[in-house]
Amino acid sequence: MTSPAIAPWLQPLWDGLDFTNFPSAVLLHGQSGIGKFEFAVALSKALLCESQHIDSRPCNQCEGCRWFSSGNHPDFIGLVPETHRKRLPQSGMDVDGDQPKKSKVTRDDSDADNVEKKEKKTISIEETRSAIEGLSIGSHRGGNRIILIYPLEMLRADSANTLLKSLEEPPVNTIFILLADRVDRVLPTIRSRCRLLTAPRPNRIEGLHWLQAQLLGI
Numbered sequence: 711m712t713s714p715a716i717a718p719w720l721q722p723l724w725d726g727l728d729f730t731n732f733p734s735a736v737l738l739h740g741q742s743g744i745g746k747f748e749f750a751v752a753l754s755k756a757l758l759c760e761s762q763h764i765d766s767r768p769c770n771q772c773e774g775c776r777w778f779s780s781g782n783h784p785d786f787i788g789l790v791p792e793t794h795r796k797r798l799p800q801s802g803m804d805v806d807g808d809q810p811k812k813s814k815v816t817r818d819d820s821d822a823d824n825v826e827k828k829e830k831k832t833i834s835i836e837e838t839r840s841a842i843e844g845l846s847i848g849s850h851r852g853g854n855r856i857i858l859i860y861p862l863e864m865l866r867a868d869s870a871n872t873l874l875k876s877l878e879e880p881p882v883n884t885i886f887i888l889l890a891d892r893v894d895r896v897l898p899t900i901r902s903r904c905r906l907l908t909a910p911r912p913n914r915i916e917g918l919h920w921l922q923a924q925l926l927g928i
């Protein structure tokens with residue numbers, strides 16, 4: 711599996727990232743549906759890639775990339791609603807002959823059914839808590855550990871407080887990639903602890919060309 715495609719209008723944003731000195735928390739924000747999620751997934755993969763690469767693109771060859779593409783990287787935690795799970799790399803692709811393991815993004819199953827339904831569009835508090843509590847342990851592969859959270863504005867107040875504590879004292883080698891459609895709905899205390907990345911909107915022609923290419927499968 712190759713890396714998720716980065717929309718052309720987001721490429722300059724990517725090019726402006728300093729992979730040699732990456733901040734411990736970035737907040738990528740911009741209009742819904744302009745490719746932020748795919749950008750964040752590609753960014754996670756690049757930050758977990760274990761090859762020395764010049765252009766900061768994931769190599770798609772190393773163990774880190776292979777684990778990531780199979781949805782089983784032990785140092786990647788995606789805190790996303792059910793609706794976005796399928797847009798993360800999936801387990802079960804069996805890229806290297808290993809048994810697919812239970813994904814890190816599976817939900818806590820102790821919740822009652824009705825809570826589960828309600829949480830389909832939000833992020834589970836249990837998941838957030840266990841993900842953030844687990845940060846005191848070192849990363850599994852000795853490199854970076856990535857926590858991707860989307861949509862940040864849907865994080866419940868108690869989860870947001872837990873997150874805030876981690877942002878105040880970032881655990882070693884841990885990078886938070888936070889995504890929001892509406893940055894004005896993100897707690898200012900969280901916002902102020904992140905490097906803000908503003909995802910630009912495509913212009914009309916650019917957007918149409920891109921959509922056309924997607925539809926034609928180019």
Ligand SMILES: [Zn+2]
Binds near residue numbers: 768775
């Ligand atoms: Zn790699």
